[in-house]
Amino acid sequence: MKSIPKLIRRFVGIMMTSIILLIVINIIFYISIFWKYTTHDSAWDIADKAAKSIHLTDNGYALSDEIVGELKKRNVWGILIDDNTHEVIWHTEKLPNNIPKQYTLWDISDLSRGYVEGYPTFTGKTENGLLVLGYPKDSYWKLIHASWNYDFIANLPKYVFFALCVNIFLMFIIYVITNSRLLRSIKPITNGIKDLSSGEPVHIEEKGVLSELATNINKTSKILQDKTEKLNKKETARANWIAGVSHDIRTPLSMIMGYASQLETAQGITEEERKKASIIVKQSDRIKSLINNLNLASKLEYNMQPLMMKQENIVAIIRQVVVDFINMEIDEKFSFKWDTDENLFVCDIILDKDLLKRAVINLIQNSINHNDNGCTIYVSVYEDNNDFIICVEDSGIGVSEEQIVKLNKTPHYMVCDNNTTEQRHGLGLLIVKQVISNHNGKVLIDHSKYGGFKTLLIIPKSTCINSK
Structure with a gap:
């Protein structure tokens, strides 16, 4: 199924997005931390500024007021070691008592890169000696004996990138392993849902992390199969009932029509009796037509009517239907008009001619x-455009807008006159919709521009062989 690879791609995408997002968040975090502790002057910068600002006065050495204020603010002490004697020749106020006043070369070398009595120190060169600034013990951590192989430092970016790739790969492997059971459980579930939608019976092994869902799908499948079986039985009984009633009613109906026709043409009956006989013949004929329509509708609904699809000229078929009606003995109140473009006289299309x-x-x-x-x-x-359209409309009384909407939306809707219970539109339109549906077309009902009723039979042009 296509859904499983899609689900895996989705999981992998989520994981990769999470990794990238995690890396970006970490980078932003470390940049913000780095920025927080590097926005002010470093201790080495302050030592250089102090060394440049120290000067000799009548009262001895002194720093500028700005530097003094900066050192007090940071709680920093300072001493000046003479170049020649290595003795402290100046110091700030509040110098810790344990700070030595005499230094050897080793002491100077040690304090220049480390500590004096636990105080992290930073140095600056002056004209007469070395200025040493000592910071609070918990202010800086200094790596005194650090030394790194040059190749290690040069290749460090490669090592970091390699380690990152290995970590991402390991995360992916761990993710796949931990989710493999879930993916194995999802596949039969998705297959079951697919079969369920097509009406096939489904049974999924009820195990794994999705066993509860599998159980529910199995129950749903059983319910649907039971309902389908019951529905098939009902539909079969309905179809058999329609066929049986239609068969049983034909013989008495034929007798009624025969005797009524004899009465209609018999001598010695009154004109009123002749009219009644004529009405019986007409209505019996309509009953016969309704029975035929009911049988055809039932066959089309249950796919019992074989479709004889072959190449036909749709224009010639519809013209012949109109000609047949014209040649019938129809009341003069009805007339026909063939309203087709003369240039469209041949259109071969695959269809069932009789339907x-x-x-x-x-x-x-x-x-x-x-x-x-x-x-x-x-x-x-x-x-x-891409369709051939058959249009049948009239200049009669038509129907209301509400009835038009219902006829378009309802596959089998009965519309009755206001003054009679006679059905106006029912099986006839149902059969029309079924026939056109079997030709992959559609039916549209609307008001006629001539004031009556209009029906459009829209058949896709894709089935057309040629037209001219």
Whole structure:
């Protein structure tokens, strides 16, 4: 699965980001510490300034007021050792009692790089001797006998970089080892979730750090499988019931239609009785159509209707449907208009010819059934960017905006007239949507510019072989 490498990359990315962030934070920390203790003058700088400022007066040697103030502020004492005698010829006030007044060359060498009686000392050269400043014992730590191999100092950056790389590598190895069990537990979990989403039964071994999650996924899989089994049983029973009822109702319906047709044409009945017989024939025919639609809708819903997909001329198919309606004995209140561009006369496309014809027939029949006062039915085929569109619209009474919204959003919505319980739109539109869905298209219902009802059947052009 792609999710496991992605998860590993995410873990590694988090680890590397953490390492880099940790290094940056440490660098900032040490820079801030270094800056804190190096922003003022160093002890060596102060010793040099004091050596330059000391001068001989009538009362002996003295420092400038600025240096005196600086030394008092830091609690620093000072002595001046004569070049010739190595004796202290001047010192500051409050000199510690244990500070020697006579020094040998070794003493001078030692104090210049270390301490005098535990006081860290710093020296500065004067004209007549050596100025020594002594700082409080806890103010500085001096490495007296330090000496380093030159190659070691020269290669120190390389050693530091190598040590850093080794540490990062070891951290990575430790991270991978500690998380390997988690990653091994995640893989079956992700595979199980993938199978769960596709409806397949799932069983994950319930062990490892994610055993509780595996248990829950197994329980969920069992619940889903049980529900799926129950649903399949219900759907099978529903499909069988529809098929059984449809089969059983055909024989009595045929008898009703036959006897009603005989009464409609019989001699010696009144005109009112003839009208009633005609209504029975018409409504029986509609019942027959509804039964056929119900069977087809059920087959399409359960994928029981085989699709006979082959190359067809969609323009010729729709034109033939219109011609067939025109040639039928339809009330003169209804007229048809073929509103397709004359230049678009051939468009070969892979489709099921009979199902597409059934969809367009349903739309035209809807316009006829739902406009008792008659209307003009406009049928057209045209291209729009990457789609071919079949449009069936009429100049009839149409429907409200609310009904348009419901028809577009609901796959099987029944709209009833205000004054009758007769269904206006139901299985006919459902079949239309199912047919176009099987052709990877979509159905859009809207108001017609002629004032009535409009339906657009949008079929992707990607299935088109050629058009001209």
